[in-house]
Amino acid sequence: MKIVVEIVDVIDTAKVYTELNHVESGGICVFVGTVREFTNQEQVIALEFETYRDMALKEMEKIADTAIEKWNLNKVVLRHAVGEKGVAEPVVIVGASSAHRDACFEACRFLIDTLKETVPIWKKEKFKNKSVWVSAHP
Amino acid sequence: MNVLFFGIAKDIVGSSEILFSDEEAKPATVAALKKDLIKNYPEFLKLKTLAVAVNSEYANDDVTLSGNDEIAIIPPVSGG
Numbered sequence: 001m002k003i004v005v006e007i008v009d010v011i012d013t014a015k016v017y018t019e020l021n022h023v024e025s026g027g028i029c030v031f032v033g034t035v036r037e038f039t040n041q042e043q044v045i046a047l048e049f050e051t052y053r054d055m056a057l058k059e060m061e062k063i064a065d066t067a068i069e070k071w072n073l074n075k076v077v078l079r080h081a082v083g084e085k086g087v088a089e090p091v092v093i094v095g096a097s098s099a100h101r102d103a104c105f106e107a108c109r110f111l112i113d114t115l116k117e118t119v120p121i122w123k124k125e126k127f128k129n130k131s132v133w134v135s136a137h138p
Numbered sequence: 139m140n141v142l143f144f145g146i147a148k149d150i151v152g153s154s155e156i157l158f159s160d161e162e163a164k165p166a167t168v169a170a171l172k173k174d175l176i177k178n179y180p181e182f183l184k185l186k187t188l189a190v191a192v193n194s195e196y197a198n199d200d201v202t203l204s205g206n207d208e209i210a211i212i213p214p215v216s217g218g
Contacts, residue, residue: 033218055194092218121217122145133146134216138186
């Protein structure tokens with residue numbers, strides 16, 4: 001399988017090396033997004049993610065296909081978590097594997113940037129006394 | 139016609155799903171659906187963007203809607 005696209009409850013960051021390893025690859029690049037404790041000096045208790053799953057998986061597959069074509073990748077992983085995630089927990093992991101490192105570095109940036117722009121996943125920041133849907137308002 | 143709501147859109151309408159019965163007047167296009175939504179829930183005007191998906195694909199304003207489509211209201215996404 002060249003592409004792994006998943007929405008899961010818990011992300012196992014250790015698994016990704018095996019998923020991206022490939023005999024024709026000389027480089028693997030991985031990005032992990034995690035829950036940061038402070039947003040604008042305000043303490044975050046947790047992030048809560050929800051998704052429109054069918055559409056999200058379709059959009060994630062499109063991103064993987066585009067990246068494979070553009071950078072001639074051997075393997076691609078896009079995996080996002082849903083549900084409530086505490087500080088320092090992983091919420092998203094994307095990675096690419098290619099013959100040389102330039103391709104996988106560039107592809108990895110494209111994977112996470114495009115995921116954040118197009119994939120229907122929503123994040124709510126939970127603070128002590130309120131919760132806010134991220135980026136909903138200008 | 140079945141309309142799904144996610145994220146802040148769900149909070150605005152107070153439900154994750156609205157089902158139009160066969161007898162009810164239904165919006166004919168994505169643009170008409172957005173117009174109806176904004177009329178009934180002006181809060182949608184305050185959002186950064188408001189997208190619509192028809193059968194789990196992003197749909198432009200001129201896309202026509204039919205009775206058995208699955209329609210979703212997509213407020214600004216914020217994954218990652």
